[in-house]
Amino acid sequence: MAGAETRTQRQLIAERIRDVPDFPKPGVVFKDITPLLADATAFAASVDELVAISPDGIDIVVGMEARGFIFGAPVALALGAGFVPVRKPGKLPGPTVQETFALEYGSETLAVHADAILPGARVLVIDDVLATGGTIAATAALVNRLGAELVHVSVLLELSFLEGRQRLAEAGIDAVSAVIATPPVDAV
Ligand SMILES: O=P(O)(O)OC[C@H]1O[C@H](OP(=O)(O)OP(=O)(O)O)[C@H](O)[C@@H]1O
Ligand SMILES: Nc1ncnc2[nH]cnc12
Numbered sequence: 001m002a003g004a005e006t007r008t009q010r011q012l013i014a015e016r017i018r019d020v021p022d023f024p025k026p027g028v029v030f031k032d033i034t035p036l037l038a039d040a041t042a043f044a045a046s047v048d049e050l051v052a053i054s055p056d057g058i059d060i061v062v063g064m065e066a067r068g069f070i071f072g073a074p075v076a077l078a079l080g081a082g083f084v085p086v087r088k089p090g091k092l093p094g095p096t097v098q099e100t101f102a103l104e105y106g107s108e109t110l111a112v113h114a115d116a117i118l119p120g121a122r123v124l125v126i127d128d129v130l131a132t133g134g135t136i137a138a139t140a141a142l143v144n145r146l147g148a149e150l151v152h153v154s155v156l157l158e159l160s161f162l163e164g165r166q167r168l169a170e171a172g173i174d175a176v177s178a179v180i181a182t183p184p185v186d187a188v
Contacts, residue, residue, distance in 0.1 A: 009045040014180050016042040017157060025105050031157055031182075033128055037070065046156055046179065047074045050126060053177040054154045059121040060084050062143060064110060064135055065091070071156060072126035081124070084116045086139050097145050099138035104131045104162065112142045119147030130155040130178060133164030137171050151175065157182065 016036035023030040036042045050071055058079050063072020064086045076083040089098065089109045096111040117123065123143050125136060136153055143150045150173065158165065158178035168176055 009049055010180050012039075012042050013046055013049065013156065028105050031129055031159070033067065033070075033156070046071065047078065049179040050075050050154050050156060051078045053179060054079065054124055054126075055152050057122055058124040058151060060117050060123050060148070062086055062112075062117075062123055062125045062139060064125075064127055064139055067128040068126055071128055075124070075126050075154075079124070084112065086110050086112045086142060097142055099141045101134040101138040102132065103134055108135070108138075110135070110138050110142065112146070114146070117143065117146045117148040121148040122151045123148045124151060125153045126155070127153075128156045130158045130164045130168075130176070131162045133162075133167035133171075136164070136168060136176075137173070140168075140171065140173050152177065154178075156180065 013036060016039050018032040018035050020030040020032050036046060054075065058081045061072050061076035061081050062084045063069045065088050069085060073083050089111055092111055092113050095114045097114050098109055098111040100109040125139050127136060130136060140150050152175045153173060154177050156179050158181040160181045160183060165176055
């Protein structure tokens with residue numbers, strides 16, 4: 001069970017994520033992290049908590065454009081790992097591998113430089129939100145295509161009702177941790 005300090009940090013993080021109904025399209029409740037990022041204590045707590053739920057022995061942290069960059073880069077520094085950006089199409093200058101997938105509110109393609117990660121490297125994937133799991137599943141496929149080892153996935157917020165964790169499990173991705181979940185993990 002989490003200690004009192006951890007619960008307080010997690011409560012602060014939850015309080016700083018704003019619900020925006022019907023964005024970017026009707027029926028979607030958008031989880032807006034900009035208030036959290038603007039609060040130095042909440043932002044630092046988010047990075048602390050992501051580091052705390054992530055394993056040691058990581059060579060590379062992979063973060064996905066754009067919000068995965070915000071958390072992935074400081075987590076990489078804290079773990080003493082390198083950072084590799086997974087980007088939207090047309091942004092990376094060198095040869096890439098790409099994956100296309102469905103999102104809660106559309107479809108997307110993600111790309112990574114073909115030589116960005118050495119075969120066998122131990123990879124941690126970091127993102128802000130796990131929703132349907134499409135982004136993480138596509139990123140995991142990219143990591144696999146480069147011959148690296150996906151060791152763990154850590155997210156700040158899991159939208160449990162969208163069952164992304166189940167989708168990832170069906171893709172063979174079981175090592176998934178979330179700092180907080182909606183509905184809260186301890187709400188039952
Ligand atoms: O689990 P999923 O259904 O795939 O959704 C989660 C993804 O959606 C958001 O990114 P978005 O594509 O909106 O891009 P952004 O980071 O550039 O805002 C979020 O940052 C995750 O990467
Ligand atoms: N509801 C949501 N809020 C914020 N980011 C998301 N990514 C996918 N679904 C999302």
